[in-house]
Amino acid sequence: MLTSEPAVAVTDLSMTYRVPVRDAGLVAAARSLVHRRFRDVHAVQNLSFEIAPGQIVGFLGRNGAGKTTTMKILAGILHPTSGRVRVLGEVPWRRSSPYLRKIALIRGSQPIGDAPELTVLDSFRYQQVLYDVEEPQFRRNLAELSSLLDLDNILQRQIRALSLGERMRAGLALALLYRPKVLFLDEPTIGLDVSAARMIRTFIAQYSAQTGATVLLTSHSMVDVETLCPRMILVDEGSIAFDGDRDELSSAFVPMKLIRVAITDDEPDLSAYGDVLHHSGNQVLLRVPRHAVPATTARLLSHFAIADLSVEEPSLENVMDQVYQGLRGIEGAA
Numbered sequence: 504m505l506t507s508e509p510a511v512a513v514t515d516l517s518m519t520y521r522v523p524v525r526d527a528g529l530v531a532a533a534r535s536l537v538h539r540r541f542r543d544v545h546a547v548q549n550l551s552f553e554i555a556p557g558q559i560v561g562f563l564g565r566n567g568a569g570k571t572t573t574m575k576i577l578a579g580i581l582h583p584t585s586g587r588v589r590v591l592g593e594v595p596w597r598r599s600s601p602y603l604r605k606i607a608l609i610r611g612s613q614p615i616g617d618a619p620e621l622t623v624l625d626s627f628r629y630q631q632v633l634y635d636v637e638e639p640q641f642r643r644n645l646a647e648l649s650s651l652l653d654l655d656n657i658l659q660r661q662i663r664a665l666s667l668g669e670r671m672r673a674g675l676a677l678a679l680l681y682r683p684k685v686l687f688l689d690e691p692t693i694g695l696d697v698s699a700a701r702m703i704r705t706f707i708a709q710y711s712a713q714t715g716a717t718v719l720l721t722s723h724s725m726v727d728v729e730t731l732c733p734r735m736i737l738v739d740e741g742s743i744a745f746d747g748d749r750d751e752l753s754s755a756f757v758p759m760k761l762i763r764v765a766i767t768d769d770e771p772d773l774s775a776y777g778d779v780l781h782h783s784g785n786q787v788l789l790r791v792p793r794h795a796v797p798a799t800t801a802r803l804l805s806h807f808a809i810a811d812l813s814v815e816e817p818s819l820e821n822v823m824d825q826v827y828q829g830l831r832g833i834e835g836a837a
């Protein structure tokens with residue numbers, strides 16, 4: 504239950520695209536000029552969730568699950584087929600000027616606008632005019648963003664000449680120049696090398712902590728999700744399949760845990776205690792059913808001289824893999 508007014512409130516949101524279909528071949532192409540056929544794609548179906556101010560939430564799902572469509576609706580780019588959305592109390596698709604000054608949608612696949620001949624600094628100046636940022640605030644924000652995102656060397660360069668990582672840093676800074684209170688980040692680290700991705704993650708966390716900004720983030724990078732998002736909303740085929748924290752996700756979808764144990768005796772045989780995933784000298788990694796963890800650790804402790812023992816959740820990557828496999832299974836069975 505959220506205590507304050509939510510920053511984002513989505514109720515029964517649905518979005519259906521109407522897409523033209525036609526058979527392959529020239530004859531079918533000619534026929535489609537006269538008889539156009541369409542098919543409905545239900546990209547988002549009765550989605551409901553709320554996000555409290557200042558929360559960073561991971562918005563996860565398989566390819567085509569409806570994440571980008573939802574982000575575009577929240578950012579006011581798309582008008583949904585039905586449903587109610589309020590972001591900071593406003594209806595996004597009305598695109599009121601005060602609303603657009605309070606939010607930013609940043610897409611890793613297209614991090615920066617459509618004037619590639621401008622220099623980065625010119626783009627900042629243009630953004631200043633568009634969003635009415637006063638000069639002292641502009642200078643302050645630019646200095647801060649430049650130092651956090653290491654922009655000094657690229658300010659005088661044309662956008663067309665920037666690498667993907669440089670574009671992403673410039674695009675983020677540009678979007679945050681007017682200090683939006685809600686960020687919609689769609690794959691912000693896609694295609695970035697490990698240190699560029701880390702810089703972006705650190706920056707997002709700092710920005711949210713400093714300004715109290717609310718963040719909804721999609722990413723297929725589990726490092727992004729693990730480091731940034733205490734809460735995860737999982738969508739599948741346009742609907743919510745899970746909403747909670749990482750441990751809840753693991754226990755909802757993955758019935759196993761790992762026990763890593765170091766035994767003083769050499770080469771112990773622990774196959775009677777669980778699935779032995781790895782065995783090296785006196786170190787063993789066991790996979791056991793979640794509910795059997797307390798009994799198994801008790802048995803290990805009473806039967807062996809234990810040098811070290813820890814109980815671990817499977818990695819988030821592993822959990823998501825199993826979640827997606829499970830969702831595919833449900834789909835296949837339907």
Ligand SMILES: Nc1ncnc2c1ncn2[C@@H]1O[C@H](COP(=O)(O)OP(=O)(O)OP(=O)(O)O)[C@@H](O)[C@H]1O
Nearest residue numbers: 520522544546564565566567568569570571572573
């Ligand atoms: N402009 C469009 N016209 C028609 N169908 C679309 C359009 N945009 C998206 N879709 C369809 O809507 C569904 C959801 O797409 P969406 O891009 O929202 O998914 P996603 O979860 O962001 O996927 P990904 O992880 O691959 O980016 C898909 O079936 C997609 O093909």
